[in-house]
Amino acid sequence: xxxxxxxxxxxxxxxxxxxxxxxxxxxxxxxxxxxxxxxxxxxxxxxxxxxxxxxxxxxxxxxxxxxxxxxxxxxxxxxxxxxxxxxxxxxxxxxxxxxxxxxxxxxxxxxxxxxxxxxxxxxxxxxxxxxxxxxxxxxxxxxxxxxxxxxxx
Numbered sequence: 350x351x352x353x354x355x356x357x358x359x360x361x362x363x364x365x366x367x368x369x370x371x372x373x374x375x376x377x378x379x380x381x382x383x384x385x386x387x388x389x390x391x392x393x394x395x396x397x398x399x400x401x402x403x404x405x406x407x408x409x410x411x412x413x414x415x416x417x418x419x420x421x422x423x424x425x426x427x428x429x430x431x432x433x434x435x436x437x438x439x440x441x442x443x444x445x446x447x448x449x450x451x452x453x454x455x456x457x458x459x460x461x462x463x464x465x466x467x468x469x470x471x472x473x474x475x476x477x478x479x480x481x482x483x484x485x486x487x488x489x490x491x492x493x494x495x496x497x498x499x500x501x502x
Contacts, residue, residue, distance in 0.1 A: 354418040354446040356397070358411040360431055360439075365407055367435035372404040374434045375411065388413070391427055395419070407438075418446050421498045424455050424462060428501050445485075447476065452485055453493065462498035 362368035378389045379400055388396030389411075400413035419427070419442060431437050440457040453466030471492035473484040 352417055352446055352448050353414050354416070354444055354451070355414050356412070356419075356445075357443040358391075358397075358427075359408055359441045359443075360410075360437060361408045361441075363407075363436045363438045367437075368404060368407050368409055370435035371409045371431065371437075372402065375402050375409065388415075391430060395423055395427065418444055418449070418451050419455060421462070421464075424457075425499065425501055428457050428462070452489055455498075457501065461500050464496045464498055465493050466496070467492060468494055 360368075360371055362371060375389065379402060382389045382396075382400075388398035389400050391397050391411075395415060397411060397413040397415055400411055403410045424442065427442075428437060428440055431440065437457070438459055440455075442455040443453075444455065445452050450469045450472045451466070452472070453464060456463045456465060467485070467489045471488050473481060473488055475481055475484060478484070
């Protein structure tokens with residue numbers, strides 16, 4: 350059975366027109382996915398489920414979940430998929446897969462990819478606590494590590 354990874358994807362476009370192209374294409378994909386009762390195809394055999402899409406001026410956000418977290422190659426494929434629609438200035442994927450102690454943010458700054466993550470040893474142990482997600486974010490802010498992945502051509 351697949352692990353569920355919650356994601357928040359934020360695509361910053363070079364201008365409002367590019368953001369609108371991203372938004373329109375993603376909404377079109379969402380309508381197709383809803384009609385077929387599947388997730389939105391977001392590149393490299395990846396599907397985003399239970400998605401919410403919002404246009405925020407020069408940025409588009411997508412919230413939902415995927416099966417398993419993104420690999421580096423899948424993040425690169427997502428960036429390339431988005432760049433086929435319109436230019437991408439930056440992209441961020443906030444991810445959380447508590448069952449595998451994964452929490453962090455994949456970042457694309459226009460050229461380089463990086464993974465800012467919470468090391469497993471710094472993960473909060475209070476899974477059943479009402480303050481778990483606050484503790485998780487606090488640990489991330491305090492102990493995050495950054496690993497450069499690759500340049501995207």
